Amino acid sequence: MTIEQWTIERILNWTQGHFEKVRPDSPRLDAELLLAYVLDCPRLDLYLRADQPLNEKERGAYRELVQQRAAGCPIAYLTGEKDFWSLTLEVSKATLIPRPDTETLVETSVEKILKWQQTHPEATCNIAELGTGTAAIPLALCAELQNLNIISVDCSAETLTVAARNLERYQNLLAPRNNSLKLVESDLFSAIEPAANLDFIISNPPYIPTETISTLQVDVCQYEPSIALDGGPDGLFFYKYLLKTGPSLLNKSGEMILEIGFDQQVELTELQDDFPEWTSSTFLPDLQGNIRVCCLQLEC
Template sequence: MAATKQLEKTSDSPRLDAEVLLAHSLNKNRTWLITWSDRELTEPEILNFEKRLTRREKGEPVAHITGSREFWSLDLQVSKDTLIPRPETELIIEKILEQYAQSSDIKVLDLGTGSGAIALALASERPGWEITATDKSAAALEIANRNAQQLNLNNINFIHGNWFEPFENPSSENLLFDIIASNPPYIPDQDPHLSQGDVRFEPMSALASGKDGLNDIRQICQLASKHLKPGAMLIIEHGFDQKEELHNIFMHSGYKNISQYTDLTKNPRLTSGINL
């Protein structure tokens, strides 16, 4: 397939990218492509497809070209204002559902929700849970709200604000959560990967956080205990090479029963702790 070869220098998955872009150009799914593989494209369809291929060849993420990304089997809208949901973030959903499998009356806070991926996945699995999702980007919250509406998920309250700022007024003093989850920025500011691949097109504020990448994580860990019930859980995604630092941050912030989890590639990916 010529389109696959065209994307080989840009993409780690050129065939998949080409198929997704062709399906999007035709307003079909990939199953349709397989079923009707011998169908010839019209001239307008070819031009439409070639425009998308050119954008991808220049490095633009497939999710930005199609305007969507699948996460936890949910089709989510994304934009240049949101981080593109990654498969490894699904581990947060798995661990929360495992540890709270029998719980029905749970209050969850998703910090820095972006497209709403974590909050929406939990809401789809636990419609009885009360979920709050915050983000400092009004544009990102608009996307998250739109995703919730399209998925008919009504148990999420979206709030504009940076980390815990929305809960620092007197009326929020009694609002405590059973779970606080976050996929915060954790890449060092000067990391060369920030100028490579898909991340070049994503919001820097959702990616980088200080010299060692841990500024936001430190802030979240230090402040979260004031917003967690006794015995409640804080769970955070982080870089594969930050396991030791995360354990120390959680320990020095006073959390107990600290647990760390690896993703499907066996890389350290999550750290959780219990608030006393």
């Protein structure tokens, strides 16, 4: 009698079947990401080495991760990495996991900054970001653009430690492209000079209403830091702050580009009535067609 070995192919098929029952969102992908992490190889290699048996140590490490994923822990927290835009970013349980939705905010920001640069040739574009997390947004901007001077703030020192390591990893996007990216620990924009004369404020702030957080899927509500999600009782705390404070930090034709929840367009439009300095607003959808970005402008 031959004992069937736990080859890469067999263990992937078993794990896929297990995840289909307990975490059905992306069972095959999750199984592959975890195994590639344990074997420290690209995912494609799992197919090239499909018949290779796993040793006991590899099986033990994989089993541990599969159990944690089955309990709901997001893959990115298990592997410590997440792809965003053209980057692979370090994440930790102190940081929000960057979302594909946020790429709409990056895309919109790149377009607006490029337009600004056409009318300000050679000038440095001054940008402040509220709530940088892993520094996903400013690093993605630096990957696409040059001559940026960005200050990114976050109130979490732990988050900023991870962000700093991501900056280290992507030094090639900074000085060689004439970009400067400074990380600052700050509650809201308290560390930003008044009259900073910014050209843009960019933010993906926490925007989930407090009471809604516990209704989100387990991966989010039990694992992601609530400080990165909680937008106050109505989810609008940070938008109210930014609409109020933005005009004093921006120059007179400055712009603000914000990620918003898919159902917050009406609330944001109403909020704008309380802050007449903002003369225009536009809303843009993400790839699923959900409104995801709000652009506000002072004088046109």
